Amino acid sequence: MDLFDGQPEPARPRAGAGTAPLAARMRPQRLQEILGQEHILGEGKLLRRAIEADRLGSIILYGPPGCGKTTLAEVIAKTTNRRFERTSGVLANVAILRKILEGAVHWKKMQGQDTILFIDEIHRFNKSQQDVLLPYVENGDIIMIGATTHNPFFFINTPLNSRSQIFQLKPLDETSVVQVLRRALAAPAGLNGLVEATDDGLAHLAAVCEGDARRALNALEIAALTTPPRDDGIVPLTRHEIEESVQKKAVVYDHDEDEHYDTISAFIKSVRGSDPNAAVYWLAKMLYAGEDPRFIARRLVILASEDIGNADPRGITVAVSAMQAVDFIGMPEARITLAQATTYLACAPKSNAAYLAVDAALADVENGRTLPVPKYLQSGPKPDKGEVKYRYAHDSEGHFVDQAYVPTEKIYYAPTDHGYEETIRKRIEYWNSLRKKK
Numbered sequence: 001m002d003l004f005d006g007q008p009e010p011a012r013p014r015a016g017a018g019t020a021p022l023a024a025r026m027r028p029q030r031l032q033e034i035l036g037q038e039h040i041l042g043e044g045k046l047l048r049r050a051i052e053a054d055r056l057g058s059i060i061l062y063g064p065p066g067c068g069k070t071t072l073a074e075v076i077a078k079t080t081n082r083r084f085e086r087t088s089g090v091l092a093n094v095a096i097l098r099k100i101l102e103g104a105v106h107w108k109k110m111q112g113q114d115t116i117l118f119i120d121e122i123h124r125f126n127k128s129q130q131d132v133l134l135p136y137v138e139n140g141d142i143i144m145i146g147a148t149t150h151n152p153f154f155f156i157n158t159p160l161n162s163r164s165q166i167f168q169l170k171p172l173d174e175t176s177v178v179q180v181l182r183r184a185l186a187a188p189a190g191l192n193g194l195v196e197a198t199d200d201g202l203a204h205l206a207a208v209c210e211g212d213a214r215r216a217l218n219a220l221e222i223a224a225l226t227t228p229p230r231d232d233g234i235v236p237l238t239r240h241e242i243e244e245s246v247q248k249k250a251v252v253y254d255h256d257e258d259e260h261y262d263t264i265s266a267f268i269k270s271v272r273g274s275d276p277n278a279a280v281y282w283l284a285k286m287l288y289a290g291e292d293p294r295f296i297a298r299r300l301v302i303l304a305s306e307d308i309g310n311a312d313p314r315g316i317t318v319a320v321s322a323m324q325a326v327d328f329i330g331m332p333e334a335r336i337t338l339a340q341a342t343t344y345l346a347c348a349p350k351s352n353a354a355y356l357a358v359d360a361a362l363a364d365v366e367n368g369r370t371l372p373v374p375k376y377l378q379s380g381p382k383p384d385k386g387e388v389k390y391r392y393a394h395d396s397e398g399h400f401v402d403q404a405y406v407p408t409e410k411i412y413y414a415p416t417d418h419g420y421e422e423t424i425r426k427r428i429e430y431w432n433s434l435r436k437k438k
Helices: 046-052 069-080 094-111 127-138 158-162 174-186 199-208 213-226 239-245 258-272 276-288 293-311 314-329 334-347 353-367 421-437
Strands: 059-062 083-088 115-120 143-148 165-168 195-197 235-237
Touching (some): 046 069, 069 083, 069 115, 083 094, 127 143, 127 158, 195 213, 199 239, 258 276, 258 293, 276 334, 293 334, 293 353
Parallel strands (some): 059 143, 059 165, 083 115, 195 235
C-alpha cells in the first residue's frame, strides 16, 4: 500500500513532482489552525485583531526558520480575501519588482481588489530594491508582508521599517511541534492514518528540531517513506526509526548576522560572569556551526585584557598562546586549546580597571585640554639651574621617587582587591604613603 494512495491532490504540488512535500501539504489554511505565536495571534492580540477586522497594513514578520512566516502570510491573504503575489529577496531584481508592483496597481484599478505582496528573505533586498517599494507601501498601493530570519532593525532600511508594523515570531515549543506531527499523521492530506509513531519518538523529534516545524515534518516524512510497513500496511515508527531520519542538527547560526553576534555575546558574557559551564556550551555551539576558531581566539585575547586584566596577568598570556596554537594546529584539535583557554579565563579573577583607566584617559585627551609634558621629563636639553630635574628611580631606595609624571592629580587606574590586583593596590597605597610623609 502506498502512503499517498487515495489522498486528495496536494494544494501546492512541486513542479515536476507527483506529490508535494509533507510540510507543504500540512500548511494551515485558516488562522485557527496556526499553532503557537499566541503573543501576536492570541485572542485580543494586535495582529489577530487587525486580520479579523480587515484593517491590516504592511507588516514585517521575523523569526527563525520553520516558525510559520510564509504560512501566516498565505492565511492572511485568504482570510482577508486579497490577491496574493509572492517573490523573494534572492530572485526579484528592481525590474521584476517594478513589474509586480505596477501589476498590483493595475489590478486594483480594474478589479478593485488589493494585493498582498509577500517578499521572502526581504533582508536580501539592497537599498535600491527597498527604495522601489517605499512609494507603493506608503500610498497603500500594495500590502507588503516581508519575511526574514534576521532582525529587521539591523537589516532593513529605516524608511521601510517605519512604514510597516514589525512582528516577531518565536520557535514553536515542543508541545506545539508534537501537535503538528500528530495532525500530519492523521490528516487525509498528510499521512492519512497509515503511519503510527510512538510518543517518545515524536517527543524526540520535537526536541531535536528546536521549534522548526518544517524540519520536523520533513524528518517524519523521511522516516515514514523509508520504514517497511507491517502486514496490515501500517508503517510503525519508533524512536529508533525517527532518530535515523534526523540528520546532523542544523544549528541556527548565520555567520556575520544576528545569531552569530548573539552567540558570541553569550559566550563572552559567560566568561566575564565566571561561568565555565555556560562558556563551554556556547563555545561548542559556535564550533559545531562552523565558526572560525581564530575569530573565537581573538575575542578571548580581547576579553583577557578587558575583563580580567591585572587581576590575573597570566590571562593575556594564556589567551595569546591559545590564539597562536589555534592558528597552527587547526580544527578539530584546536577545540581542546580553546576549551582550556575558555575555562581558565572563566575561572580567573576579574577586573576591568585597566580598561576603565585607558578609556577615562582617552576621554580627557579627546575632550579636555592637552596637558604639556613637564620639562624634566622631555627628551630635549636638561633643565636649567634652579629648575626641577628628573630623578632616576633606580638610584633611590626602594626604586621609588616622589616625582610628578603628569600635571594632574586625577586617578585613572584604580586596581580592585581581586586576584593579583590586590597586590598592585597595596603597592600603590604604600607609594602614596611615602609621598604623604615627604
